[in-house]
Amino acid sequence: MMETINTQRRRLTSALLSAGIAAPLSLRAQPRIDALRIIHGYPAGGSIDVVCRKLAEKLTGRYADHVIVENKPGAAGRLAIEELKRARADGSAMLVAPASAFTLYPHVYRQLSYDVFTDLAPVSTVASTGFALAVGPKVPPEVNSFEAFKQWCRADPAAAQCGNPGAGSLPHFMATLMAREAGVTLGYIPYRGGSAAMQATAAGEVAAALSTEASARPLLQAGKLRVLATTWPERSPFFPQVPTFRELGLPALARREWFGALMPARTSTTTVQTAVEALHAALREGDLRDVLERSYLGIDSSTPAQLQAAIRREYDFWAPIVRASGFTPEG
Numbered sequence: 027m028m029e030t031i032n033t034q035r036r037r038l039t040s041a042l043l044s045a046g047i048a049a050p051l052s053l054r055a056q057p058r059i060d061a062l063r064i065i066h067g068y069p070a071g072g073s074i075d076v077v078c079r080k081l082a083e084k085l086t087g088r089y090a091d092h093v094i095v096e097n098k099p100g101a102a103g104r105l106a107i108e109e110l111k112r113a114r115a116d117g118s119a120m121l122v123a124p125a126s127a128f129t130l131y132p133h134v135y136r137q138l139s140y141d142v143f144t145d146l147a148p149v150s151t152v153a154s155t156g157f158a159l160a161v162g163p164k165v166p167p168e169v170n171s172f173e174a175f176k177q178w179c180r181a182d183p184a185a186a187q188c189g190n191p192g193a194g195s196l197p198h199f200m201a202t203l204m205a206r207e208a209g210v211t212l213g214y215i216p217y218r219g220g221s222a223a224m225q226a227t228a229a230g231e232v233a234a235a236l237s238t239e240a241s242a243r244p245l246l247q248a249g250k251l252r253v254l255a256t257t258w259p260e261r262s263p264f265f266p267q268v269p270t271f272r273e274l275g276l277p278a279l280a281r282r283e284w285f286g287a288l289m290p291a292r293t294s295t296t297t298v299q300t301a302v303e304a305l306h307a308a309l310r311e312g313d314l315r316d317v318l319e320r321s322y323l324g325i326d327s328s329t330p331a332q333l334q335a336a337i338r339r340e341y342d343f344w345a346p347i348v349r350a351s352g353f354t355p356e357g
Contacts, residue, residue, distance in 0.1 A: 059117045062090035065110055066122045067103030073321035078122050080317045084308035103127050111145050115292035125284050126196040129340035133348040134194040136355045147289045148333035149298055150305050153323040154284040156258040158242045160251040161234045162227040172254045172274050179210040187213040189223035189235035201236045202351045207276045239264050240322035257281050264322050284326050286333050
């Protein structure tokens with residue numbers, strides 16, 4: 027009788043394993059996380075902060091019992107990356123940061139306290155945004171296309187100045203790339219953020235600005251700006267009436283700023299994969315998508331390998347552009 031019972035148990039266990047519902051094995055394969063910190067380098071209340079807080083809501087109970095958002099603004103987002111680097115590699119810390127922190131900063135700053143390829147473990151992309159080129163009242167109203175803008179820049183190079191969110195920012199180098207590809211000369215005026223650059227353009231202080239779509243949208247709706255082109259590979263979901271730079275013959279400008287989720291480099295592959303699955307499930311939920319769209323961000327997701335490849339690709343792309351721009355790396 028004992029042998030028969032044991033045989034039955036073995037058969038039941040085998041059936042459960044085949045069905046993929048053996049609870050003890052499943053629990054061992056997915057480590058339990060008591061608490062997760064989502065770290066980012068922006069002030070509270072901004073669009074990325076709002077997105078991270080919605081992510082925290084969706085990951086609670088799905089990835090960890092408790093999820094909090096930790097703001098570490100300062101040093102252009104580098105403080106947040108340093109905080110992640112110091113964190114325990116046990117799945118309890120995750121960073122959400124823009125691509126430029128990994129693909130551009132190594133070329134802009136002489137010294138970084140982190141190495142993008144050895145100190146961080148890619149998890150997944152989370153969201154992405156495009157950039158918009160907008161002109162204001164300093165540019166004559168008949169200049170209502172990118173082609174006309176190019177001709178105006180060539181005719182009046184002293185007035186052809188483009189505002190950006192700050193020297194060394196991604197939009198700064200997008201503008202230098204745009205000028206090179208279009209064969210025009212631009213002056214670059216840094217402001218304290220994309221919204222400030224767009225407001226200066228709307229006020230006639232500077233001819234144009236290149237920054238995020240979110241920073242252009244309110245002033246466009248108010249009739250104070252004209253958007254001539256966007257950097258999305260296809261038509262922007264937020265500016266579908268505006269041509270892309272790719273359509274205008276500048277395919278090198280078909281680039282977006284994506285935001286990626288990363289963990290400390292020593293985090294186990296199993297833990298990273300658990301985080302990937304939880305993030306992707308969260309990104310499929312409609313209310314999270316709505317939060318992203320209200321911030322003019324698109325849903326974006328990837329595997330860790332795809333994110334790692336994207337970092338390497340963009341890192342290699344921007345290196346010669348920064349060098350050719352004559353930009354002096356900061357300390």
